[in-house]
Amino acid sequence: MALAIQRPDMLSLAAGFTDSESLPVGDVREIVEEISDLEAEAKAALQYGPNIGRDALRSSLAQRMAGSDSVADEAYQPENLFVTNGSQQALYLAVQTLCDPGDYILVEQPTYFVFMEILQGLGLKPLPMPMDDRGDVDVEALRTMLQQVAADGSIEKVKAVYLVSYFANPSGHSLSQESKVALGSLLREFDSPIAVLEDAAYRELYFEEAHPAKSVLSLEPFSDLPVLYTSTLTKPYASGLKVGYAYSNSPEWRDVMLTVKGQQDFGTSHFTQAVVERALLSGRFDRHLSELRRTYQRKMMALHEGLADTLLELGWSWDVPEGGLYLWMKSPKGLPTHNDSEFHRACLKSGVFYVPGDLCFVNEAHATDYIRASFGVLNEDQLGEAAKRFNEAALSVFRDAVL
DSSP states (O other): OHHHHHOTTOEESOOOOOOSTTOOHHHHHHHHHHHHHSHHHHHHHTSOOOTTOOHHHHHHHHHHHHHHTTOOGGGSOGGGEEEESHHHHHHHHHHHHHOOTTOEEEEOSSOOHHHHHHHHHTTOEEEEOOBOTTSSBOHHHHHHHHHHHHHTTOGGGEEEEEEEOSSOTTTOOOOOHHHHHHHHHHHTTSSSOOEEEEEOTTTTOBSSSOOOOOOGGGSGGGTTSOEEEEEESTTTTOGGGOOEEEEESOHHHHHHHHHHHHHHHSSSOHHHHHHHHHHHHHTHHHHHHHHHHHHHHHHHHHHHHHHHHHHHHHTOEEOOOSBSSEEEEEOGGGOOOSTTSHHHHHHHHHTEEOEEGGGGSSSGGGOOSEEEEEOSSSOHHHHHHHHHHHHHHHHHHHHHHHO
């Protein structure tokens, strides 16, 4: 962000921001006017609200979760759901209340690098899980790893597993239901309870079809495990409103998180909750989300097609995502893309920058040939220009080394 301020000519494929041009300005204006026209509602929205969140909003979200998992409306109870300042706060509350310094959290490879920053800030250690060729957790290899941890007496320090299970940041991959079920069955084999944090921030940002896997909350192997499911209303609607939510199947854990949350912020903004609540109940939210999915698919294709002709010839590789905000790209023959690499410097010289992929791995030294490129914030013309600049940098650095 500092670099973007210093270099206004720079095009960023790094920031995971949402699309600015499609923000629901008209919707929000109408909603604010509707709230303002009802004096009692306006005064309530401008006052403190309950720490757990607005009742109608939580009921709506619980029903929305049930619809996503194809279960009965009453399967998820509003009292188990609480509203947060984006889903990021829920993740922080989860590990803050669950862990002591020196404890471990199992993470995918790659994983959301900001979550690893949370762990670092709280004195916790990410423990990388083995992954298979599809991008799912290699459950048999993980069983061997956890059996070794149990044998040396440190299994009690493994407090949770963190999954970014839908159109993941950074990889764009979605975990299969088969992999989830196998993972839940494995975690039940150990006497020490291992909680599950399911980060579903991108679940609704699919392009054409929702990913079919149900959340871990609705899968039987997880019924006896403490689970926290987190998601957000900001990425699929308006990120500046900062309204996320979390659902826990453990009342005791939920209550501790709410106690700490109350000490932090005395409750998420009651006014922004009122805005997104009305957006959901009026149908505006889903109308906007339907258009946003098409917008992101067009933008993804603009970046993908802008890069493909040049980079595929040079040996780069990536999967075309079915949702989310990112291309997860691998450079040819392990050539480095980290912050101090020649390629990174070439990109800055060309006027484009990205997130180096090594930030998304626990063992950074073993993954210096990936990048995360976001198509969220730039418009389609800018994405075309960013791709052109990226290609120029790639040609300048990689052609002689690869061909």
